[in-house]
Structures are given as C-alpha cells and as structure tokens.
Amino acid sequence: MPPSAAESIARSCTDRDGFEHVSVHPSALPHPVVGFYVQAGSLEEAESAALSLWGHASSAVVELQAWEPTRAEVPLFRPDLETGPLPGLGWTE
Template sequence: MLLVHLTLDPPAGGESLPHDTGSLIRACATREDGLEHVSVHAAATPWPVVGVFLGRTDLASAEATAERLWRRAVARRPRLAAWRLRRAEVPLLRPELLRPDGGET
C-alpha cells in the first residue's frame, strides 16, 4: 500500500475545503483504483493535503491514480475546481529522521 499526498492550493477567498471531500473521493473510486483509505488535512500549512492510501506498489501508478481520483471528484463537484492541485506524490521519508535519537534503523 502506498500513501499519495494530494497537495492543494486553496482559492484566493480563503474558502475551507468542503468537509465531505474524503467521502466524495471515496465515492469516485472504482475497484481498479485500489483505494484503501482517504485522510483529509484541511488545516495543514502551507497547503491543505488529502492523503490517499492505495493498494499499489508502483509510485508512478499510485500518483496517477490519486490524481485521477481528484479529477473525478472535481467533475462531480465543480466548485472543487477552485482548489488547484499542486501535486500528487508519494511522500518520500528518510527513516533516520523518524527515530527520536536520529540514529539508523
């Protein structure tokens, strides 16, 4: 399973991301998409992030699938088009930064 972050630019008016964005994305998924979970972080700074967990092993495929899910959600709810998709990417983490002592795993 891979996590893809959909990073969004909010509209100029400061409108909040709709509360049902996660449900909408889930409703747009097909079995072939392999969607496992959606997590919305509307207050994340500097940009809101939607985490899309997909049953994929290939980075490019997961990122393309997450972007397609976002486009489908926008097609169903056109006012989401005000939220520009900055990027759809798997966040790459350095394991040594995840340990409290900074040591190797």
C-alpha cells in the same frame, strides 16, 4: 477545502480501481492535504492513481472543482516493511 471533502471524495471514488481510502486535512499549512491510499505496483503508478482519483472526484463534486493539485507526493507503501510517511497531495484554490 470543504469539511465534507473526505466523505465526498470517498463516495465518488469507491468503485475506482486501486482506491482504498482517503484522508483530508483541510487545516494543514500552507495548503490542505488530501491523502489517497491506493494499491499500486510502483511509486509512479501510485502517483498517477492519486492524480486520476482526484481528477475523477473533482469533476464529480462541485465543491472540489475550484481546487487543483500543486504536487503529488505519494510514497510507496509496502506492508512487509515498516510504515513510512503518509501519502498526500498538496493543493491550492
């Protein structure tokens, strides 16, 4: 995962519905982690939004085209409750 991945993803997704922020952990083991922060009404919508954002970013950014998600684990975040684990996607090249 290139060091500029977060910046490239954010630049390509800024105007996409629901997109709030992205965080990339390229050294995470066993695979890099890309965390999409999205506004969504349900867990299923959040997972779908994260995968859609990745699809958009990876088609727009050449350096990301070799990477594909292995799974989507996007917990629902409710501001009225305590914060939980960070959302993220697992990746392989």
